[in-house]
Amino acid sequence: MDGFLQIRSATKMYRTPEGGSIRALDDVTLHIRSNELISLLGPSGCGKTTLLKCIAGFEDLDHGDITLTGQSLTRIPAHRRPFNTVFQNYALFPHLTVERNVAYGLDVAHVERKERTRRVGEALEQVGLAGFGARMPNQLSGGQQQRVAVARSLVLKPKVLLLDEPLSALDRKMRESMQIELKSLQHSVGITFIFVTHDQEEALSMSDRVAVLASGKVQQLASPKEIYDEPQNEFVANFVGTSNIFKGKVIAKEGRTLTLKTANGRELAVASDRFGVGDDACAVLRPEHLKLSGEARDRAIKGTVTQSVFVGSEMHLHVDVGLGRTAVVRHRHNKGSTEAAYGPGADVTLYYTPEAAHVIECKGA
Amino acid sequence: MFERIMSSKGWWRLFQAYGLVFLIFLYLPLALIFVYSFNANPINMAVWTEFTFDWYKTIFFGAGTAGSFDAAFTESPDRIFEVVRNSAIVALSASTISTVIGTATAIAIRRYDFVGKKVYQALLVLPMIVPDIVLGIALLIFFVGAGFELSLLTVIIGHTTFLSSYVFVVVSARLAGMDMSLERASADLGAGPLTTFRRVTLPQIMPGVVGGFLLAFIISLDDVVITYFIAGVGSQTLPLFILAMMRRGLRPQINALAILLLSFTFTVAAIGLYLRSRKS
Numbered sequence: 001m002d003g004f005l006q007i008r009s010a011t012k013m014y015r016t017p018e019g020g021s022i023r024a025l026d027d028v029t030l031h032i033r034s035n036e037l038i039s040l041l042g043p044s045g046c047g048k049t050t051l052l053k054c055i056a057g058f059e060d061l062d063h064g065d066i067t068l069t070g071q072s073l074t075r076i077p078a079h080r081r082p083f084n085t086v087f088q089n090y091a092l093f094p095h096l097t098v099e100r101n102v103a104y105g106l107d108v109a110h111v112e113r114k115e116r117t118r119r120v121g122e123a124l125e126q127v128g129l130a131g132f133g134a135r136m137p138n139q140l141s142g143g144q145q146q147r148v149a150v151a152r153s154l155v156l157k158p159k160v161l162l163l164d165e166p167l168s169a170l171d172r173k174m175r176e177s178m179q180i181e182l183k184s185l186q187h188s189v190g191i192t193f194i195f196v197t198h199d200q201e202e203a204l205s206m207s208d209r210v211a212v213l214a215s216g217k218v219q220q221l222a223s224p225k226e227i228y229d230e231p232q233n234e235f236v237a238n239f240v241g242t243s244n245i246f247k248g249k250v251i252a253k254e255g256r257t258l259t260l261k262t263a264n265g266r267e268l269a270v271a272s273d274r275f276g277v278g279d280d281a282c283a284v285l286r287p288e289h290l291k292l293s294g295e296a297r298d299r300a301i302k303g304t305v306t307q308s309v310f311v312g313s314e315m316h317l318h319v320d321v322g323l324g325r326t327a328v329v330r331h332r333h334n335k336g337s338t339e340a341a342y343g344p345g346a347d348v349t350l351y352y353t354p355e356a357a358h359v360i361e362c363k364g365a
Numbered sequence: 366m367f368e369r370i371m372s373s374k375g376w377w378r379l380f381q382a383y384g385l386v387f388l389i390f391l392y393l394p395l396a397l398i399f400v401y402s403f404n405a406n407p408i409n410m411a412v413w414t415e416f417t418f419d420w421y422k423t424i425f426f427g428a429g430t431a432g433s434f435d436a437a438f439t440e441s442p443d444r445i446f447e448v449v450r451n452s453a454i455v456a457l458s459a460s461t462i463s464t465v466i467g468t469a470t471a472i473a474i475r476r477y478d479f480v481g482k483k484v485y486q487a488l489l490v491l492p493m494i495v496p497d498i499v500l501g502i503a504l505l506i507f508f509v510g511a512g513f514e515l516s517l518l519t520v521i522i523g524h525t526t527f528l529s530s531y532v533f534v535v536v537s538a539r540l541a542g543m544d545m546s547l548e549r550a551s552a553d554l555g556a557g558p559l560t561t562f563r564r565v566t567l568p569q570i571m572p573g574v575v576g577g578f579l580l581a582f583i584i585s586l587d588d589v590v591i592t593y594f595i596a597g598v599g600s601q602t603l604p605l606f607i608l609a610m611m612r613r614g615l616r617p618q619i620n621a622l623a624i625l626l627l628s629f630t631f632t633v634a635a636i637g638l639y640l641r642s643r644k645s
Binding site for chain 2: 056058077079080084085087089091093095104107108109152153
């Protein structure tokens with residue numbers, strides 16, 4: 001195990017105005033590797049920002065410990081930790097030029113002038129803002145301010161760069177290009193980026209690993225592919241991507257193939273190494289794993305379209321398959337073809353392979 | 366209906382006329398003492414005889430130099446310089462101390478949450494609302510009871526009590542518009558609390574601090590009621606001096622003195638407004 005940045009049993013409570021308390025972080029243990037881009041992904045209030053603040057040193061843990069290469073950070077105040085933060089609203093100093101903003105950390109550390117000028121120039125170059133040094137922050141676009149904030153942090157060569165939803169204030173196009181830039185920047189500077197986001201696409205597309213958080217706990221820590229293909233529980237399956245989740249009881253097992261019987265009596269064949277006859281289980285089928293045409297070895301489910309939504313590149317069909325929940329299917333349509341066949345009320349057969357299904361434990365099945 | 370009436374030319378004229386009358390009402394008295402201060406008529410200032418600088422001269426050089434005939438009514442320049450010096454000492458000290466206290470309080474209130482914060486805030490603003498005469502009596506009783514001898518020091522302390530409230534309010538307003546994550550960003554970039562205050566917080570709230578200081582300065586400079594109670598024998602300030610002069614009759618020198626005080630106050634206010642427009 002790489003012992004770079006370790007968070008052990010981190011617990012943080014907040015008092016509510018009513019006098020109660022909320023566990024913002026509940027026994028979180030997370031091992032972060034050096035030189036990786038890890039995302040803390042979760043809905044608002046899941047504790048991801050609190051965790052980031054605790055790592056940065058703006059908040060203290062109630063229990064647990066954070067160590068960097070074996071040394072505890074508990075007693076080290078924020079301004080002495082070798083971490084820097086890119087804030088959600090950038091927090092650029094409005095009374096200083098871009099250059100003075102980027103130079104701030106070096107100024108405070110009394111870095112010699114020549115060295116300072118060189119490093120500031122280098123950092124601005126890195127983020128593609130060479131020549132913008134004399135501007136004031138309010139003369140820059142949102143994307144440019146974002147880059148200044150990144151340069152201001154990177155110029156100090158931190159061991160870890162913490163990014164608190166840094167792209168949430170940008171429009172979609174800008175966000176996508178910044179995602180790619182941040183990722184390549186992380187590669188070139190070779191330091192650990194901890195990236196807080198509530199946007200699952202952003203987390204999947206940028207990260208080496210993703211930690212999914214909910215109600216103060218880590219739900220799953222894995223590579224983006226694993227998170228998507230093999231979600232550990234219902235929360236992850238629902239939060240990351242669209243999932244069709246069918247709950248049932250295992251009534252037969254043949255090799256790796258399980259037969260799942262749902263509450264209303266329909267049967268579903270899925271593949272899994274776990275689970276035995278009599279267990280409750282949930283089958284997760286991604287929309288792209290349900291097809292409107294199939295091969296001989298595929299399993300088929302019959303259903304009725306209840307709704308079809310046009311989203312540009314494809315149609316999203318909501319199909320009532322009599323399994324307790326409507327299934328969402330993505331259908332890539334061809335220009336000029338008649339789509340009337342998949343309008344509401346149309347009878348369709350959905351095909352899938354048992355191997356495509358991912359089976360997880362059901363909570364409260 | 367209302368818009369129609371307002372847009373008709375006649376009504377608009379009437380509205381303009383009203384605005385003009387109101388401005389005259391506000392500024393005519395000031396304009397009058399301005400004119401009177403240059404009127405050579407020593408008996409009745411409302412009757413113009415000729416233009417003169419004599420009243421200003423008597424303030425700076427005494428009655429003899431201007432050849433004024435009623436030297437008995439004219440204060441000696443030494444006396445005037447003394448009270449101006451007293452006023453300057455009081456106004457500068459009290460507003461400086463209040464600026465430090467008021468600013469520090471505003472920052473603490475903005476930064477920390479604690480039980481009873483709302484009550485504390487209300488208590489901080491209260492001295493602005495307490496009638497001057499009540500505050501004056503209360504301070505007098507306190508100083509006498511605590512064994513202070515009334516002096517410039519008691520005036521400075523007394524002014525500081527309520528001027529801190531003014532500074533607190535002005536700086537708080539400025540702080541409310543400041544992004545608190547700037548302080549966190551500064552700490553994040555390696556700056557300790559003092560460096561953060563000097564390099565980030567203070568520059569951000571400077572217009573408020575300067576504004577608060579100038580406001581406190583002007584209020585201190587022309588305070589009569591509270592000062593009247595807590596000034597000792599040798600600690601007469603300019604407004605108290607003018608008041609005392611008035612008791613012995615409405616002399617032309619008073620007009621000149623008032624105009625000088627007014628010019629100075631306007632200058633201070635203008636500097637304040639200029640600094641504010643430049644900073645924001």
